[in-house]
Amino acid sequence: MADVNGRPTTWAVAAAIDGDKQSFYQCSFLSVQDTLSDARGRHYFYECTIKGAIDFIFGSGQSLYDEKCQIVSVTDVIGFPGYITANGRGGPDDPAGFVFKDCHVSGTGPINLGRAYGNHSRVLFSGTYMENIRACPI
Numbered sequence: 849m850a851d852v853n854g855r856p857t858t859w860a861v862a863a864a865i866d867g868d869k870q871s872f873y874q875c876s877f878l879s880v881q882d883t884l885s886d887a888r889g890r891h892y893f894y895e896c897t898i899k900g901a902i903d904f905i906f907g908s909g910q911s912l913y914d915e916k917c918q919i920v921s922v923t924d925v926i927g928f929p930g931y932i933t934a935n936g937r938g939g940p941d942d943p944a945g946f947v948f949k950d951c952h953v954s955g956t957g958p959i960n961l962g963r964a965y966g967n968h969s970r971v972l973f974s975g976t977y978m979e980n981i982r983a984c985p986i
Contacts, residue, residue, distance in 0.1 A: 861885045865909065872896050879904065880925060886911050886946065893917055901926045901957075903934035905946065906965060913948045921955025933962035935969040945970030953978040 861884075862877040868889035876897040877884045883900035886909035897918040898905060905919075913919070923930045932953070937944040953961075953976055962971045 865889065865891055865907075880922065882906055888944070900932075901930040901959075903931050903963070903965075905932060906934040906936070908936040908938060908942070908944045909946070910944045911946050913946065913951055915950045917948065917951040919948065919951055919953045921953075921957065921959040923955065923957030923959055929958035929960060931960045931963045933971045934965040935962065935971050936965040937968040937970050938966070939968050942968065945972065947971075948973045948976050950975045952976070 860879045861882050862879040864885040864887060866885075866887040866889065870889065871892040872894070874895045875893070878899045880900055881902040881904065883904035884898055884906070886905060886907040888908050889910070891909050891911040893911065893913045895916040896913070897920065899920040899922055901921060901923045919932060921930060921932065933946055935944070935946055948971075951973070953973075961973065962969070
């Protein structure tokens with residue numbers, strides 16, 4: 849739970865994706881914490897916008913976030929660094945993972961690209977433009 853503008857704020861999932869072979873085209877998902885639950889299955893996102901501040905793309909899905917997806921950090925509303933992803937891949941042979949291909953990452957405050965949500969997390973950013981993001985020290 850975070851404190852936002854003097855009020856306690858808890859997570860609110862904007863979408864919970866728990867099926868196989870689902871695709872999303874020009875969709876928007878907005879929240880502060882745990883915006884998109886990419887729980888399990890294979891998913892494809894194209895030209896989507898996903899906004900959040902803390903673990904806002906999380907789960908154990910096997911997902912491709914393709915061209916022109918906008919990943920937007922809004923950590924200015926929480927006042928401390930957040931995380932874009934929290935991948936929960938189950939083991940070394942689990943095909944799960946998040947791939948961000950030719951996306952655009954921007955934001956309003958300090959953000960980390962991701963954090964491990966277990967021992968085998970896998971996230972890849974390829975050809976992704978990152979703008980106005982302040983990387984946090986490890």
